[in-house]
Amino acid sequence: MDVKSANIKISQIMSTRIVTIEMDDRLTIVKEIFDNAPFHHLLVIEHDELQGILSERDYLRALSPNIGNISETERDSETLQRRAHQVMSRNPITIEPYQTIKRASELLLEYGIGSLPVLDNGKLVGIVTWKDLLKAFAS
Structure with a gap:
């Protein structure tokens, strides 16, 4: 990694x-999103936070x-009725848009996570994933 790319x-x-998604959204909604969109991380909000x-x-x-599958029972399908807040990771590690990709890489490695929500003065403005970082370092 050269100094120039680390400062992106x-x-x-x-x-x-x-x-x-909202805290009380059911996993059926989550399933639909993951089945139909190229996302691997959903941000869970409540009152826009x-x-x-x-x-x-x-x-x-x-x-x-x-x-x-063929052995699915009613009890199995009930797991889709769980709510987002029952499954999500709370207090996610975040980053600000002015931070560098070097800092983002350090955070992902330190916490063993795959993405960072981007907050600008507490407002959600984006997300950066390990793939985004890899692309930035490769280009």
């Missing part, structure tokens, strides 16, 4: 196309492994 700002690489993050990995961990 988060605002230059973050995705501003974010998908948010970030409350948590729900990754595709969190979602899959919460579901019964029998969902969608």
